[in-house]
Amino acid sequence: MFTSLVDNPQVLDQWFNPQKTPVVGEKPDYRFSLANERTFLAWIRTALALLAGGLACAQFLPPLPIAHLREGIAIALLLLGGVVALRAVDHWARTERAMRLGADLPKSRFPAILALVVAFGALLLVVAVVIKAAG
Amino acid sequence: MTVDPGASAERTRLAWRRTGLSAAAVALLAVRPAFSPAAGPGTYLMAAGALAGWAALVALAYRRARGLALDPPRPGERTITAYAGITVAFAILATVLVTL
Structure with missing residues (x-):
């Protein structure tokens, strides 16, 4: 995920000055840069949705049958965000x-990793709901 | 005048706006516990932090809209890194709020 941190030690500088590093290369068509920016914003909205989901879990779910499962799910969603x-x-x-x-x-x-993690979390919650319904 | 039939500057400006609206939902959820009768000073502090963070995100989006209004539009630079940084701060704030 953060392979560029290993490949390229100036990556932090790149976060702050993407136009200056590297010195090589040339400015791309601005439309491509704006498309890249919109993709970034779509990921930020995904992050914000995970944060909203985490806060909603903590505030609106009733206590689940497994101790601290509710808080665990909430914190997992927040960290994932x-x-x-x-x-x-x-x-x-x-x-x-x-x-x-x-x-x-x-x-x-x-x-793909994010999709698997979210699917696993959903499965965990289904199991918790089934246990609660059976018990 | 640059010909841009894809309206990419306008679409980018609207993408900033709807991201700000998503952030509003998160900020409101972070403020909600402060209205509970059991709220302590920590909860009030987190609510104030969430609202300040949301105001900063909206301000960044307005600043970015000025760069997008130029011809040709300027691509985003540090605004993008700052926006991601504030989103990460939101994640930390919300984790503290849940564990309070």
Whole structure:
């Protein structure tokens, strides 16, 4: 997910000054940069949705049969939201850099991992609801 | 005048706006516990932090809209990193709020 942190130690500088680093490469068509920016914003909305879901779990769910499961789900969703936001800015900076260099756009397993984590969480909640209904 | 039949600047401006609206939902959920009779000073502090963070996000989006109104539009730079940073701060604030 954060492979660029290993590959490229100036990645933090890249987050803040994507137009200046690297010195090589040239400015892409602004429409491509704006498309990259909208993708970033879509990921930020995903992060915000996870945060809203986490807060809603903590505030609106009744206590679940497994002790602290409600708080656990809420905190997992909130931390996942934070990770999604961090990964959003990292992916945006890497895409910007690739476009400047005319390289292939960065590939990522993150969407698949996020989907699996969310599916696992949903399954966990289904099990909790079934246990509650049976007991 | 640049020809841009895809209206990318306008679509980007609207994307900033709906992201701000999503952030409003999170901020309101973070403020909600402050209205409970059992609310303590920590809850009030988190509510104030959430509203300040939301105001900062909206201000950043307005600042960005000015860059998008130029011809040709300027691509986002540090505004984007700041926006992600404030979203991460929201995640930390909400985690503290849930564990209070």
